[in-house]
Structure formats: structure tokens, C-alpha cells
Amino acid sequence: MLSIEKLNISVGDKKILEDFNLKIGKGEVHAIMGPNGSGKSTLSYVLAGKDGYEVDGKIIFKNENIIGLPADARAQKGIFLAFQYPIEIPGVFMNNFLKTSLNAVKKAKGQKEVDVVEFLSLVKQHAKKLGIKDEQLGRALNVGFSGGEKKRNEVLQMSLLEPDLAILDETDSGLDIDALKIVADGVNALRSPNRSFLIITHYQRLLDYIKPDFVHVMVNGSIVKTGCSKLAQELDKIGYKEFQKAI
Amino acid sequence: MNTITDIKELSELRAISSNLFNKYGFPTKKDEDWKKSTLNNFLENNKKLEIYKDNNETIYDKAFENFNHNKIITVNGLVQKIEFVGKDKDKLIITTINEYYKKNNKHLSKLFSNKKNPLVVANNALATSGFYLEIKDNLDLPIIIYHQFNSKIDQMQLHQKNYIYINKNSKAVLFEKFINENIKTFISINTNIDVEKNSHIKNYILNSHNTENCIFRFKKVNIAASANYESFIFSNITKTIRDEVEINLNESLAKCYLYYTQFLKNDEDHEIKVKINHLAENTQSNQFSKSIIDGTAKGIYQGKIFVDQIAQKTNGYQLIKSVLLSDQCTFHSKPELEIYADDVKCSHGSSSTSLNKDELFYLMARGIPEKQAKRLIVQGFLSEVIEKISDDVFKNYFISKTEEMLK
Incomplete structure (x- = not known):
């Protein structure tokens, strides 16, 4: 699904990722854990196609090097980034945004676009599963949403767009226990042999609900250790200090 | 004649x-x-x-x-x-x-x-x-x-x-x-x-x-x-x-609400000048203007709130926002307050920014092509003012005019 090879990312003189390598197979769930400032969010932005970084190396997604492709093209190809801090856009209403996004992706895939009636039925069905009220769908995008509502909204978009690769950037931050469970259930419902996940988190608690196949420890822009889901539990006990010392 | x-x-x-x-x-x-x-x-x-x-x-x-x-x-x-x-x-x-x-x-x-x-x-x-x-x-x-x-x-x-x-x-x-x-x-x-x-x-x-x-x-x-x-x-x-x-x-209790939206491109221009005189107690004024400026276009907003010394409990509000889409366009904003009463609530704010890149990235990361994403942001920006129109027929009329304008 995804193969990152010798990826270097910098902003000005500052190197953020250096010779970074990662392979994610079809249907696999990978978690990247690491301390603040280790480059996890930058990695997610670069995978999604954000401007403003100097990028070198290869990002092979479904057998195509996507470096240089703009964010919209990557999303249309099936990459989805659930933002750590979802952006508030005043005046852009949820329903209009979701329908525009869904149809843009469908159009790119050569699928039939949905009309208003089909869209409303689809979105309500997905929203209900995530405990999102109809009233929220009539509001401006993320404006006045609580932290939990924003994160649920990210999962709603993910379930509508049905991506091949979903990157979750600290989706657990700002969620209470009940909301975390709802979000995790939403993610688990999307797990399939054809869909891969890259979950970025500081804490093990999200991984109690979404069991990863692989856990990677990322420090200072590189993966320093890879293991199975047990590694996350170990990290919860020992923290990241040991890995930082080693570097 | x-x-x-x-x-x-x-x-x-x-x-x-x-x-x-x-x-x-x-x-x-x-x-x-x-x-x-x-x-x-x-x-x-x-x-x-x-x-x-x-x-x-x-x-x-x-x-x-x-x-x-x-x-x-x-x-x-x-x-x-x-x-x-x-x-x-x-x-x-x-x-x-x-x-x-x-x-x-x-x-x-x-x-x-x-x-x-x-x-x-x-x-x-x-x-x-x-x-x-x-x-x-x-x-x-x-x-x-x-x-x-x-x-x-x-x-x-x-x-x-x-x-x-x-x-x-x-x-x-x-x-x-x-x-x-x-x-x-x-x-x-x-x-x-x-x-x-x-x-x-x-x-x-x-x-x-x-x-x-x-x-x-x-x-x-x-x-x-x-x-x-x-x-x-x-x-x-x-x-x-x-x-x-x-x-x-x-x-007393006289009120005015002045709303403006401008979308100027090429070498277009438009000037707005407002003077509001609060001349009695308990009066209220509200100015809200949003402009999108592109090309070499020029927008101007001069807005003054005057509060007479007898106009206690005045409530005057002014918010002027513009988004500049090119390096050559300009927006001149001149907010002014002249207040002679001591028990009043007046505020004014003015900002000019470029298109928010984070907003653009967010929409594009959802598969929305750049041009369409920019249009959504611009439409959303202007619609905040249009939503204030209290007559529903004309609110919808201007929403559709905005959509038409952005096509």
C-alpha cells in the first residue's frame, strides 16, 4: 500500500526527518509513537501533500511515487489525514463541504456522484453511528465544535470518503473516555483487508481499542524501534527517555 | 419638465x-x-x-x-x-x-x-x-x-x-x-x-x-x-x-445595521464611507464589511462612529475584514471613533489577510480541487455577512448572486 523510502524533510536549515523508511502493507494497522517534536505530525502532513516543506526521497502509494502531487490529488487517490487540530472554516457549512468532498473523490474515481437526497441519507447514517447530531451537520465547518466533536467529525469524513490509507494524527487527544470509545469503534468499523491505517499517538490508550499490527517508536525524525502491539504497553511504562538517550 | x-x-x-x-x-x-x-x-x-x-x-x-x-x-x-x-x-x-x-x-x-x-x-x-x-x-x-x-x-x-x-x-x-x-x-x-x-x-x-x-x-x-x-x-x-x-x-432606541460585501478583481475598485452619529441615549449601530480583493483591484472603507455627549448607553460596533488574493491588490481601511459620552460600548476592528493556507490545505486534503476549495473559502467568508440579512427572500437572493459571481 505505502512504501516510504529514504524520506528527508526539512524546513529551511532544520532537518525534521532524515532517511526515514516505512512500509505499510494492505490491511495493516501501524502505530507511530514518540515524544513531542519527533516529526510525527510533519510526516502526516507531508504524506497528505501539505506545502511548505522541502521533501526528498520516495513516497510510493499504490505503486506510484506521489511526491510532488498536490493534496487534492492524493486524497482522490485514497489518502486520508484525520487532523490533529481540525481547521475551523467560518461560512463553509458542513453539509455543503461534505457533499463537495465526497463528490470530488467519487468523480476522480470515475464513480457516480451523489445527489442531495442520496447524500443526506448517507451522511445521516454515518453521523448516527458516531453520535453526531443532525444539528451539527448544519453548522459551519468545525466552528464552535468542542474538541470531541471535531475529532468525531474527522472520523465521519473518513467513513464517508472510504480511503485506502487513513492517517490518524493524534485523533485521541482531546477526547474523553466515552468519545474515545466511539471514535475507536468508528475506526474499527472501517478496518478491512483492503484498507491500511497509520495511527500517530503519544499514548497507548487509543491502541487499547484499535489493535495495531506494528508499533514504531519515532525519535528525532527516525524510527528507532519497531515491534508488535506489546511495545506500546512497554512504552507506557518506560516512556521515551531510553530511546532519546540512545540517540 | x-x-x-x-x-x-x-x-x-x-x-x-x-x-x-x-x-x-x-x-x-x-x-x-x-x-x-x-x-x-x-x-x-x-x-x-x-x-x-x-x-x-x-x-x-x-x-x-x-x-x-x-x-x-x-x-x-x-x-x-x-x-x-x-x-x-x-x-x-x-x-x-x-x-x-x-x-x-x-x-x-x-x-x-x-x-x-x-x-x-x-x-x-x-x-x-x-x-x-x-x-x-x-x-x-x-x-x-x-x-x-x-x-x-x-x-x-x-x-x-x-x-x-x-x-x-x-x-x-x-x-x-x-x-x-x-x-x-x-x-x-x-x-x-x-x-x-x-x-x-x-x-x-x-x-x-x-x-x-x-x-x-x-x-x-x-x-x-x-x-x-x-x-x-x-x-x-x-x-x-x-x-x-x-x-x-x-x-432613543434607534438602531442601524450596515452590511457590505465586495468582490473586486482585475482593475476594479469600490469605496465605502460611513458616518454614524449617535445623537441620543440607548442607540445602537453595527457595521460589518467583508471584501475579497484580487488582481490590481482596490477597496476602500472609511467608517466613523461619532457619539455625542448626551448619547449615553450607546452601543457601536464596527468590523471590517478583507482577504487579499494577489500581491498587487490593495485594501484601505480607516476606522474612526469620536466619543464624547462616558457610558458607551464602542468597538472597531479591521483586518486584511491573504487566503488562509491551512483552510485551503484542509479542504484539498479532502479531495476538493484547489480552485473549488478557494471558491468555497471565499463564499464562506462573504456569507458570514450575507447571513446577517434579516429578510429571507433577499438573503437567498444574495447567496445565489454570490454563487453566480464565483462561477
Whole structure:
């Protein structure tokens, strides 16, 4: 699904990722854990196609090097980034945004676009599963949403767009226990042999609900250790200090 | 054409205005209020334009809106046709401004009170066309005034003076649409509006496709106790146009809401000048303007809130925002507060930014192509103002105009 090879990312003189390598197979769930400032969010932005970084190396997604492709093209190809801090856009209403996004992706895939009636039925069905009220769908995008509502909204978009690769950037931050469970259930419902996940988190608690196949420890822009889901539990006990010392 | 030269009061008021204009001349960049104006060059180069006085006109009926409304059609400043509907027929009076002068010749000075603005005094001295409109009661349907200008006035100057009187306890929606098929004309429209006690008037203006002329629109609005004046001006594809308004909140609980959206590109421009005078206790004003500027276009907003020393408990609010889409476009904002009372709540804010890259990335990361994403952001930005329009029919009208404009 995804193969990152010798990826270097910098902003000005500052190197953020250096010779970074990662392979994610079809249907696999990978978690990247690491301390603040280790480059996890930058990695997610670069995978999604954000401007403003100097990028070198290869990002092979479904057998195509996507470096240089703009964010919209990557999303249309099936990459989805659930933002750590979802952006508030005043005046852009949820329903209009979701329908525009869904149809843009469908159009790119050569699928039939949905009309208003089909869209409303689809979105309500997905929203209900995530405990999102109809009233929220009539509001401006993320404006006045609580932290939990924003994160649920990210999962709603993910379930509508049905991506091949979903990157979750600290989706657990700002969620209470009940909301975390709802979000995790939403993610688990999307797990399939054809869909891969890259979950970025500081804490093990999200991984109690979404069991990863692989856990990677990322420090200072590189993966320093890879293991199975047990590694996350170990990290919860020992923290990241040991890995930082080693570097 | 009516002969009104025999009204002594009018002749005197015009003579005073004429003398003042001879003293001031056309405004120049040396005048603080006209420093950034784009009207100056046109006026400097076209000082000798002939004054238009004819009145035999043809109506262009393709501009009519297809929903039910009361129609007033003016061509080159003179009312050519009216169509009032149902019971509204008994609630509306319309005459030429000259007829009004004849019948009310002892009360004309208030219509000629502006002695400072050079273009208003020029209008006071020279206006021969215009109308008097009286709204006597709550209207069932909106009034649409179609201001049509045709090629008969090419390279001339036209001064129009209107007076709109809204009787107490009346509600009305007044939509003004400008249709310009003329070129190189200087059009000056000076409208006095009196909103009497407990009345509510909504005055919406579509200011679009006016790029070939120099247009100065001045409104003076007097608002009485517990009365409201709400205005919205939508500007797109405009050039050398200045919309100026002076509001007097004369009595307690008088309120005004002034909303503007502008979308200017290429070498377009538009100027807005607002002065709000809080002259009584417990009055409220609200200004909210949003502009999108692109290409080498230029937007200007000058907004002043004046609070008299007796106007305690005033609430004055002003928010001016613009998004600049290119490196060459400009937006000039000049917010001002002049406060002489001590128990007031006044605030003003002004910001100019470029398109928010994080917003753009967020939308693109959801598969929305860049062009469409930018359009969504721009539409969303402007819609925050349009959502404030309290009349649902016109709110939807301007939402669809915005969508049309962004296509």
C-alpha cells in the first residue's frame, strides 16, 4: 500500500526527518509513537501533500511515487489525514463541504456522484453511528465544535470518503473516555483487508481499542524501534527517555 | 419638465449650494476624506461635462426580477413607470422631487443641509431629477427600484435627488438595482431617508456591472425612536464608485445595521464611507464589511462612529475584514471613533489577510480541487455577512448572486 523510502524533510536549515523508511502493507494497522517534536505530525502532513516543506526521497502509494502531487490529488487517490487540530472554516457549512468532498473523490474515481437526497441519507447514517447530531451537520465547518466533536467529525469524513490509507494524527487527544470509545469503534468499523491505517499517538490508550499490527517508536525524525502491539504497553511504562538517550 | 424656478426657498438653497461648490471645487487627494478615492481623477479630467436634463426615456424591462414586488423604474434619474401591487397601492405615494418641492416649499432646508461634502453641495445646486417616495404603512411586498441609465447620458453629468419618507409604525423592504448601459458619465445620486418612530426599513443594493462611469451615491438617513434601518450593499464588477452614508440616530432606541460585501478583481475598485452619529441615549449601530480583493483591484472603507455627549448607553460596533488574493491588490481601511459620552460600548476592528493556507490545505486534503476549495473559502467568508440579512427572500437572493459571481 505505502512504501516510504529514504524520506528527508526539512524546513529551511532544520532537518525534521532524515532517511526515514516505512512500509505499510494492505490491511495493516501501524502505530507511530514518540515524544513531542519527533516529526510525527510533519510526516502526516507531508504524506497528505501539505506545502511548505522541502521533501526528498520516495513516497510510493499504490505503486506510484506521489511526491510532488498536490493534496487534492492524493486524497482522490485514497489518502486520508484525520487532523490533529481540525481547521475551523467560518461560512463553509458542513453539509455543503461534505457533499463537495465526497463528490470530488467519487468523480476522480470515475464513480457516480451523489445527489442531495442520496447524500443526506448517507451522511445521516454515518453521523448516527458516531453520535453526531443532525444539528451539527448544519453548522459551519468545525466552528464552535468542542474538541470531541471535531475529532468525531474527522472520523465521519473518513467513513464517508472510504480511503485506502487513513492517517490518524493524534485523533485521541482531546477526547474523553466515552468519545474515545466511539471514535475507536468508528475506526474499527472501517478496518478491512483492503484498507491500511497509520495511527500517530503519544499514548497507548487509543491502541487499547484499535489493535495495531506494528508499533514504531519515532525519535528525532527516525524510527528507532519497531515491534508488535506489546511495545506500546512497554512504552507506557518506560516512556521515551531510553530511546532519546540512545540517540 | 416641471418649472420650479419660482419656488423662492429652493432657488435660495440652490444658490447657497452653488456658491459653496464654487468655493470647494471637485474633491482632490488633498482632502482627507478623498485621499484614496479613485473618483478624483475622473472628476479632474471631466470638469466640463454637460448636465443632462431631458426626460423622454425608454424602459429596459429585461432587468426585472421575477418574484412579486412593487416596481419603480427610473430612467436617467426620472421615474418612468410604477407598478404597485394589491393593498400596497394605498400605502405608497410617489411623485417627482420637483412636485414635492412645490407642495412642501417651507420644509426644504433639511434636504439641503449638507454644506461640507463638495459632491453633495454640487448635487444640491444642480439636481433636476429624482423622486419623492412615501411609505405610509406596513408593505406586503418589497419595493424594487430599477435605476436605469442609458446611452443618452454618455459623457454627461447627471444629478439626482431623492427623498424617501417612512411613516411611523411601517415596515418595508426596499431593494435598489442599478443598470448602467451608459459610458463616461458622472452620476451623482443623493437620497435623504427619514425613518419615523417604530418603523423598520431594509434597504438592499445590488451594485454590479458598473465599470464605465463615475458614480457617487450619498445617503443621509435620519432614524427616530425605536426605528431600525438595515442596509446591505453587494458590490462586484465595479469601478470608480463611491457609496457614502451618513446616519443620524436621533432618538432613543434607534438602531442601524450596515452590511457590505465586495468582490473586486482585475482593475476594479469600490469605496465605502460611513458616518454614524449617535445623537441620543440607548442607540445602537453595527457595521460589518467583508471584501475579497484580487488582481490590481482596490477597496476602500472609511467608517466613523461619532457619539455625542448626551448619547449615553450607546452601543457601536464596527468590523471590517478583507482577504487579499494577489500581491498587487490593495485594501484601505480607516476606522474612526469620536466619543464624547462616558457610558458607551464602542468597538472597531479591521483586518486584511491573504487566503488562509491551512483552510485551503484542509479542504484539498479532502479531495476538493484547489480552485473549488478557494471558491468555497471565499463564499464562506462573504456569507458570514450575507447571513446577517434579516429578510429571507433577499438573503437567498444574495447567496445565489454570490454563487453566480464565483462561477
